[in-house]
Amino acid sequence: EPEVTQTPSHQVTQMGQEVILRCVPISNHLYFYWYRQILGQKVEFLVSFYNNEISEKSEIFDDQFSVERPDGSNFTLKIRSTKLEDSAMYFCASTPGTGPQPQHFGDGTRLSIL
Amino acid sequence: AQKVTQAQTEISVVEKEDVTLDCVYETRDTTYYLFWYKQPPSGELVFLIRRNSFDEQNEISGRYSWNFQKSTSSFNFTITASQVVDSAVYFCALILGRGRIQGAQKLVFGQGTRLTINP
DSSP states (O other), rough: OOOOOOEOOOEEEEOOEEEEEEEOOOOOEEEEEEEOOOOOOOTEEEEEEETTTEEEETOOOTTTTTEEEOOOOOOEEEEOOOOOOEEEEEEEEEESSSOOOOOOEEOOOOEEEE | OOOEEEEOOOOETTOOOEEOOOOEHHHHHSSEEEEEEOOOOTOOOEEEEEEEEOOOOOEEEEEEEEEEEEGGGGEEESSSSSGGGOOOEEEEEEESSSSSTTOOOOOOOOEEEEEEEEE
């Protein structure tokens, strides 16, 4: 069964550095998402992306964050000037089309800011 | 605004017991969809079920069953004859039926219930 893949599985970065989290959505999917889960807390929506532009973003997704689909397969989340509170698990998800379809999640990238 | 509440933070039962995980949601929309996801200790999010607001029929899948009641805005999840492998964090989540922006189908998650099944 096709799946969403995320790399790396664990990223350790010094505070203030930039980090790029990578995702390869399922190949025929059109809608892409990033979510964040701080340790022990709930999963929070960050941003949705369709047709090469952001569809919706949450209050968390400020100017520190950006997303990009640099080619036909990758979907990236860039975090600039990382802060300690950016430490979390970041999940990528995708759906084949609009509508309330189950979002297929990747295994996540655990980001640790030192 | 939409909101999902899972009041049970942690539940611990002995193997083979039945256990019910509660989920209460809030939305003003008449069209919406409810989901349950499982997050095992390995950390990934596994889709379990989707239910739309027009279908209140309960669903059973093996040892899993779901009870959707619009009158109480609840979508509870029951595991029958629990097993150690059921130990995980379970999240209830909500999507509105019509995204206000095309493609904006964000999931709103509850806080999750950590379920521990003891042998």
